[in-house]
Amino acid sequence: MKLSSKIFLAVYIPTIVIVITIVSILIHSNFIGELQLESDKNVQEFKTVLENIDANISEDATHYSLITYYQNHYAAKGIYFEYYEDGEFVFDSGSETFDNRDLLNVEDDMYNVIVEEHSSNHYMFISYKIGEDVLVYKTDVEILFINHQQEINIAVMLIIILSLVLIVIALAIAKFVTIPLNAMTKEMDKISNKDYNIKLKEGNDEIGVVAKKFNEMSKKIEENEKELLKYIESKQMFIDNLAHEMNTPLTSIKGYAEALEKFDLSEEKKVKYLTYIQSESDRILDMYKKLLFLSYKSNVDFEVEDVSINKVMNIIKDDLKERLDDHKSKLIIDNKCNEFKGDEIMFIMAISNLIKNALNNSDKGTNVYVNTYEKKDKLYIEVVDEGIGISKENISKILEPFYRVDKNRSRKNGGAGLGLSLVLRIMELHKGELKIESEEGKGSKFILIFNKD
Numbered sequence: 001m002k003l004s005s006k007i008f009l010a011v012y013i014p015t016i017v018i019v020i021t022i023v024s025i026l027i028h029s030n031f032i033g034e035l036q037l038e039s040d041k042n043v044q045e046f047k048t049v050l051e052n053i054d055a056n057i058s059e060d061a062t063h064y065s066l067i068t069y070y071q072n073h074y075a076a077k078g079i080y081f082e083y084y085e086d087g088e089f090v091f092d093s094g095s096e097t098f099d100n101r102d103l104l105n106v107e108d109d110m111y112n113v114i115v116e117e118h119s120s121n122h123y124m125f126i127s128y129k130i131g132e133d134v135l136v137y138k139t140d141v142e143i144l145f146i147n148h149q150q151e152i153n154i155a156v157m158l159i160i161i162l163s164l165v166l167i168v169i170a171l172a173i174a175k176f177v178t179i180p181l182n183a184m185t186k187e188m189d190k191i192s193n194k195d196y197n198i199k200l201k202e203g204n205d206e207i208g209v210v211a212k213k214f215n216e217m218s219k220k221i222e223e224n225e226k227e228l229l230k231y232i233e234s235k236q237m238f239i240d241n242l243a244h245e246m247n248t249p250l251t252s253i254k255g256y257a258e259a260l261e262k263f264d265l266s267e268e269k270k271v272k273y274l275t276y277i278q279s280e281s282d283r284i285l286d287m288y289k290k291l292l293f294l295s296y297k298s299n300v301d302f303e304v305e306d307v308s309i310n311k312v313m314n315i316i317k318d319d320l321k322e323r324l325d326d327h328k329s330k331l332i333i334d335n336k337c338n339e340f341k342g343d344e345i346m347f348i349m350a351i352s353n354l355i356k357n358a359l360n361n362s363d364k365g366t367n368v369y370v371n372t373y374e375k376k377d378k379l380y381i382e383v384v385d386e387g388i389g390i391s392k393e394n395i396s397k398i399l400e401p402f403y404r405v406d407k408n409r410s411r412k413n414g415g416a417g418l419g420l421s422l423v424l425r426i427m428e429l430h431k432g433e434l435k436i437e438s439e440e441g442k443g444s445k446f447i448l449i450f451n452k453d
């Protein structure tokens with residue numbers, strides 16, 4: 001059943017039932033009241049009759065004879081009598097005799113009132129005991145029933161009119177309530193067609209609040225969808241880049257391997273080709289390791305331990321010794337805050353990636369600086385170089401996987417644009433931050449910021 005029909009029935013049925021019940025009770029109690037009044041009035045009249053008779057009673061004038069004597073006088077007023085002697089009917093002043101036995105069950109000094117229908121007419125009978133005899137007073141009360149019927153007819157008419165008015169009101173209420181809901185349904189259809197431009201009329205009532213929530217929800221869905229699209233796009237870009245990055249070294253390896261197999265090469269060339277194959281394989285291996293680390297979706301479980309930067313730097317120095325010598329560079333360390341908390345291997349990975357980047361992007365003979373210090377509730381590790389620097393535009397991009405400012409330069413150094421993504425990931429795992437400050441032609445500063453706790 002439609003909501004509008006439900007609302008209509010919910011308004012119409014209870015209202016009409018309540019109206020009919022109230023009107024019925026009112027008409028009925030009014031009728032009972034009228035009957036009571038009529039009964040009181042006639043009992044009073046009957047008492048007057050009896051007083052008159054009592055006043056004239058004598059040896060010769062019995063109740064019975066006096067009633068027969070006055071019958072015409074009372075008949076003119078619409079009052080008739082029946083007389084019963086020892087339970088037997090003996091006299092009736094009306095045209096019709098009803099011989100109602102119930103009337104005879106009357107106690108001394110009491111008035112027994114009965115209303116009955118005879119020949120489509122309603123009569124009121126009042127019986128009173130006179131010695132062993134019973135005198136019955138009767139009068140036509142049909143007018144009360146006619147009035148009552150008229151009241152019922154008027155009430156039915158009024159209820160029919162009210163019912164029609166109520167139908168109109170209930171329909172209007174149902175429409176009024178369902179209009180915003182129908183509008184909402186229409187707007188919802190828009191969402192399934194990816195149209196999020198939804199502006200439902202907001203308000204303070206329940207429907208207004210739902211509309212507000214709905215507007216907010218559609219905005220959220222739009223944002224989420226945009227985010228999802230961005231995510232899908234970046235994933236696709238990641239896969240495209242990965243395919244591209246894998247293709248170059250694999251093609252080289254295949255080419256050199258084929259050449260080694262097919263051609264009769266000099267020893268010198270063989271060694272050269274094998275060195276190429278080795279370095280390309282190292283590139284793939286390095287990429288594989290970085291990708292593996294980056295691909296962990298949730299937090300990598302690691303034990304937080306005290307990390308000594310002195311120890312970390314000694315390991316890195318040993319690792320990069322050859323590279324530093326080739327580059328004729330010095331690694332100058334200013335360690336003012338030796339104790340860090342985290343994972344030692346990740347510290348080595350992050351700092352050595354930053355130092356390798358510093359060397360790759362600066363001229364031979366320039367130095368690289370590593371400074372650690374403490375400020376307020378933070379601990380800092382800076383890797384500073386005197387290299388080519390990074391433009392403002394590129395600073396925001398170099399953290400994306402596979403992004404390189406100068407592809408040739410990066411490739412020559414075995415990079416695939418994953419180093420900084422890896423550093424960023426390590427900082428995320430340590431709930432820290434990575435900041436980059438750089439000036440083109442002057443150098444760059446990569447700052448790792450950790451919370452003390």
Ligand code: ADP
Binds near residue numbers: 361
């Ligand atoms: P890559 O393997 O190419 O070094 P990274 O993610 O480590 O990948 O770095 C991304 C790019 O950021 C590099 O290709 C380089 O262009 C730029 N970059 C990184 N570090 C520096 C730096 N110290 N100075 C100038 N450019 C840098």
